[in-house]
Amino acid sequence: MRRSFAASRCRSRVVTGARLVARTVRGIESILADEIQASGLGTVEHEGHREVWFQHLGPGPRVLDLRCADDVFVFGAVVHGVDRTKASLRVLAAAAEAVPVRDLQALRETLGGPRQPMSLDVSASFLGRRNFNRYDVEDAVGAPLAARADVPYHSRRAGVAPPHEGMSWRVTVDGDRALLGLRIGPGPLHRRSYRRITRAGSVHPPLAAALVRLAEPFTGARVLDPCCGVGTIPIEAAAAGGAMSIIGSDHDRVAIRAAKANGEGTSISWVTADAGSLPLAHRSVDLVVTNPPWNRQVPPAGLLADHPTRFWRELRRVLQPQGRAAVLLPDADDHLVDATKAGLTTHDRRLVSVFGAHPEIVVLQPS
Numbered sequence: 522m523r524r525s526f527a528a529s530r531c532r533s534r535v536v537t538g539a540r541l542v543a544r545t546v547r548g549i550e551s552i553l554a555d556e557i558q559a560s561g562l563g564t565v566e567h568e569g570h571r572e573v574w575f576q577h578l579g580p581g582p583r584v585l586d587l588r589c590a591d592d593v594f595v596f597g598a599v600v601h602g603v604d605r606t607k608a609s610l611r612v613l614a615a616a617a618e619a620v621p622v623r624d625l626q627a628l629r630e631t632l633g634g635p636r637q638p639m640s641l642d643v644s645a646s647f648l649g650r651r652n653f654n655r656y657d658v659e660d661a662v663g664a665p666l667a668a669r670a671d672v673p674y675h676s677r678r679a680g681v682a683p684p685h686e687g688m689s690w691r692v693t694v695d696g697d698r699a700l701l702g703l704r705i706g707p708g709p710l711h712r713r714s715y716r717r718i719t720r721a722g723s724v725h726p727p728l729a730a731a732l733v734r735l736a737e738p739f740t741g742a743r744v745l746d747p748c749c750g751v752g753t754i755p756i757e758a759a760a761a762g763g764a765m766s767i768i769g770s771d772h773d774r775v776a777i778r779a780a781k782a783n784g785e786g787t788s789i790s791w792v793t794a795d796a797g798s799l800p801l802a803h804r805s806v807d808l809v810v811t812n813p814p815w816n817r818q819v820p821p822a823g824l825l826a827d828h829p830t831r832f833w834r835e836l837r838r839v840l841q842p843q844g845r846a847a848v849l850l851p852d853a854d855d856h857l858v859d860a861t862k863a864g865l866t867t868h869d870r871r872l873v874s875v876f877g878a879h880p881e882i883v884v885l886q887p888s
């Protein structure tokens with residue numbers, strides 16, 4: 522059963538069990554929570570703004586395989602009474618002094634994190650106005666945490682990146698509550714090793730993974746991204762597991778070359794094709810997952826430049842009658858008029874916030 526955050530509220534509490542916190546894009550927290558539960562990774566305790574708290578169910582590094590998470594942390598402490606005054610820095614420092622840093626590092630190692638870190642760094646962020654800045658928070662907790670870990674503290678105040686594979690802590694302050702977490706992996710989970718090439722409009726990988734989940738992939742499915750760019754969505758679909766036949770197509774040859782490089786080692790079929798006239802048979806695709814070129818970064822080209830509605834007609838034509846499409850859309854209301862005219866019904870809409878933009882994930886099915 523999910524426990525509300527209010528039920529576990531206290532002024533300052535240090536947790537030593539395998540309670541973990543996964544952070545993600547605003548709007549896909551529930552999709553991440555489903556991924557955690559469905560994979561048997563843990564029991565979800567709380568879903569909040571960009572975070573999911575869960576109790577990890579066992580040892581092993583699988584927690585670093587989470588696809589919809591930007592990052593995942595061992596829970597260090599939750600601190601209440603963090604107001605806008607500088608006195609809050611002392612409250613945070615006192616909480617940091619009580620964190621069992623070495624125990625949490627040992628736990629991190631059992632979960633697949635790096636061993637014997639040689640330094641400690643902190644990255645802080647907060648919502649709302651404060652009389653202190655992020656570096657004040659980082660330094661307030663960083664020094665006591667490093668003292669407990671017996672390693673040097675690397676402050677980010679001077680703008681110098683911390684050493685690789687150190688002990689990286691994250692502090693998020695939301696209202697009067699701060700959360701201190703120790704990153705499990707050597708770097709953020711959203712930084713995928715396959716993404717050697719990106720281009721304007723390349724989708725954030727955890728968001729691509731969330732789109733794939735909402736399309737409800739299944740073994741044997743034929744999956745298409747007709748505007749695949751550098752291939753993020755098809756590659757995330759391949760990583761979702763299950764034997765699926767995945768096609769990534771794009772109008773731009775350069776994009777397809779980049780997708781082939783990023784997707785090296787996968788069995789994805791990469792095709793140069795216009796989404797306004799797809800080289801695919803009627804009703805031959807089970808799932809379409811895509812972010813079409815409707816945003817401000819990438820204009821529609823080819824047939825879609827003058828006839829954007831062809832995108833929806835082609836999508837409807839190639840989809841199986843029981844098929845499903847998960848599409849990332851800015852200004853969704855405008856585009857869904859065309860989708861409806863093409864014979865698609867909207868089943869789900871979710872607003873997300875990513876890098877200052879607010880597109881919607883829309884799930885559609887043939888009417």
Ligand SMILES: C[S@@+](CC[C@H](N)C(=O)[O-])C[C@H]1O[C@@H](n2cnc3c(N)ncnc32)[C@H](O)[C@@H]1O
Binds near residue numbers: 747750820
């Ligand atoms: C928002 S980007 C998709 C980015 C992709 N998801 C990624 O992670 O790189 C939109 C893509 O649509 C492509 N595009 C534009 N017009 C197209 C058309 N008529 N047919 C197919 N693709 C088109 C662009 O080349 C671009 O790669």
